[in-house]
Structures are given as C-alpha cells and as structure tokens.
Amino acid sequence: MPLWLLVNGTSGSHQQGRIEMLRERLSLSGRGPDRILDCQTDGMPDRAALEAAGVGTLAVHGGDGTINGAVTNVEGWDGQLLPLPGGTANLLCHRLYTDADLERIVAQFTAGNLSRRRIGCVCCDKGLALSEMLLGPGAKWADVREDMRGYDIGKFVEDALDAAGQSVNGPMVRLVRPALGKAAGYSGVRLVPRVDDFAVEGYGPETLADFLAQGAAVIARNFREGPHETLACVDTLDCETEGDAPIAMMMDGERCEADSPVTLWHRQLDLDILGERA
Numbered sequence: 001m002p003l004w005l006l007v008n009g010t011s012g013s014h015q016q017g018r019i020e021m022l023r024e025r026l027s028l029s030g031r032g033p034d035r036i037l038d039c040q041t042d043g044m045p046d047r048a049a050l051e052a053a054g055v056g057t058l059a060v061h062g063g064d065g066t067i068n069g070a071v072t073n074v075e076g077w078d079g080q081l082l083p084l085p086g087g088t089a090n091l092l093c094h095r096l097y098t099d100a101d102l103e104r105i106v107a108q109f110t111a112g113n114l115s116r117r118r119i120g121c122v123c124c125d126k127g128l129a130l131s132e133m134l135l136g137p138g139a140k141w142a143d144v145r146e147d148m149r150g151y152d153i154g155k156f157v158e159d160a161l162d163a164a165g166q167s168v169n170g171p172m173v174r175l176v177r178p179a180l181g182k183a184a185g186y187s188g189v190r191l192v193p194r195v196d197d198f199a200v201e202g203y204g205p206e207t208l209a210d211f212l213a214q215g216a217a218v219i220a221r222n223f224r225e226g227p228h229e230t231l232a233c234v235d236t237l238d239c240e241t242e243g244d245a246p247i248a249m250m251m252d253g254e255r256c257e258a259d260s261p262v263t264l265w266h267r268q269l270d271l272d273i274l275g276e277r278a
Contacts, residue, residue, distance in 0.1 A: 001056025003032030006070055008062035008086065009040045022061060022106065029110035044069055047077040055079055063087015064131050064252040071130060071271060080116050080272040082109060089253065091131035096275030109274065116272040120193045124264050129193065129251040135239055137170025138188030138203055139250040171245040175200065177238035180231045189239060191264060195278050198266050200231045235266040
C-alpha cells in the first residue's frame with residue numbers, strides 16, 4: 001500500500017538533506033514514498049484523502065506539534081502513522097522509541113521491526129496532547145521558544161519579559177478534582193500521558209532563584225527538568241484559576257487558551273501508531 005511522507009519545512013531540525021535521506025532509504029527498501037507533502041505549503045492530509053489514495057502508512061517528519069496536527073487530522077483512519085523526529089524536543093518519539101535517532105527509526109521501519117499500537121493521550125475541549133500538556137502562565141514560555149526558532153531576537157526579548165512577569169504574577173492553576181498539591185496552585189501544571197492515565201507535575205517558582213532555574217530549563221527546550229513536584233497519576237482532572245481567569249495552555253508545544261474551569265481526561269487514541277513501546 002502507498003506510503004506518504006509529510007514534512008514540516010519550518011521544524012527545528014528540518015534539513016533538505018534529511019528529506020533526501022528519507023526518500024532514498026524508503027525507496028531502496030521498496031516502501032515509497034509515493035508522495036511527499038510539506039504541511040506549510042500543501043496543508044495537512046486528512047482521513048478522506050488518505051483513504052481515497054489507498055495510503056497504508058503516513059510517515060510524519062516534524063516536531064511534536066506537527067505530529068499532533070497530523071494525528072488530529074487523520075484519527076479514525078485504519079492506516080498506520082510513523083512518527084519521525086524532526087523538531088526541537090521530539091518528546092513523542094522519545095516516548096515511542098528506545099533511541100529517538102532518525103536513521104535508526106527508519107532502519108527499524110524498513111526492516112519491519114516496529115509494531116502498531118494504540119497510545120494514550122490527554123484531552124480537553126481544545127484538543128489533545130500526545131507527549132505533554134502544560135497549563136498556566138508558564139505556558140507562555142512556548143512563545144519564547146517560537147521566537148528562538150525564528151531567530152527573532154527583538155520578539156524573543158519582548159516575549160521573554162512578558163513570560164517572566166506572567167510566570168510570577170499570572171493566575172495560578174489550582175488542581176481541584178481530585179484536590180492535588182498546593183491550595184494556591186501552580187504557575188505551570190504539566191500532564192504527561194501514559195498507557196492508562198497521565199502523570200501530573202506542578203511547577204511553582206516560590207523564589208526568584210527557582211523561577212530563574214525554571215526559566216532557564218524552558219529556554220533550553222527542557223522544561224521537564226525545571227524544579228517541580230510530582231503529584232499523582234490520574235485519568236481525569238479538573239483545574240481552575242482565581243476568578244476563573246482564562247488558562248494559558250501548551251499542547252505538544254503549541255499554544256492555546258482555555259476557559260476556567262477546565263476538565264482534562266485520558267483516552268486511547270483511535271489511530272495505530274508505529275513504535276517500539278506505548
């Protein structure tokens with residue numbers, strides 16, 4: 001069955017040489033690609049387009065946000081999606097593979113050593129997250145990361161100052177059902193999907209030193225290593241802010257905003273994902 005390759009020309013580690021490598025390796029193995037799409041110019045393929053073309057595999061080379069968008073667009077399709085690391089963090093690929101090296105993953109695929117699996121995700125009314133969801137003013141650091149990707153230094157400084165102020169003074173997110181952590185809430189609540197539930201972590205900079213350490217971790221594209229509390233693993237969670245102020249969110253690296261209160265829940269993705277583990 002045909003294999004389509006979807007790439008993102010603006011992803012953090014996108015290089016034309018990588019696309020040529022993918023084309024060559026897949027062609028030599030007899031696995032396509034029958035068509036290459038760039039989501040920036042061609043848009044995201046949907047389920048109807050894949051079904052009409054008889055596509056069996058959609059390989060997606062991009063960051064977590066690109067893979068999230070592709071999954072959301074084709075969920076319910078009976079083919080299989082192959083995530084290939086092409087972004088800055090590639091958290092989903094680290095979740096699925098013992099070694100998230102692009103060439104190794106392609107070799108595993110062409111050798112037939114990857115398995116179809118249904119993975120868990122975290123959902124809300126705004127969408128879903130396959131690797132992580134962040135709630136609270138700390139999510140504004142995603143804007144800073146985008147500025148770094150685009151090498152916009154002026155915007156980087158502006159958004160960094162705004163994110164710093166919001167992280168310290170913005171409306172904290174409280175975990176109310178079940179009641180978890182500090183009653184005052186956190187500047188960042190990170191949810192990490194697992195097979196049957198999701199882990200809840202609280203990021204609450206109490207001092208300037210903690211805030212700076214957390215900010216440095218985010219700017220270094222490694223938010224999860226900032227100072228935090230591991231709170232629980234649950235399958236549903238209700239969060240709110242003081243005065244029901246809107247909640248800034250980041251889902252797989254992409255920014256959005258939700259009304260307060262917001263309900264988060266775990267579910268199994270209705271799509272086969274190729275990987276070594278769930």
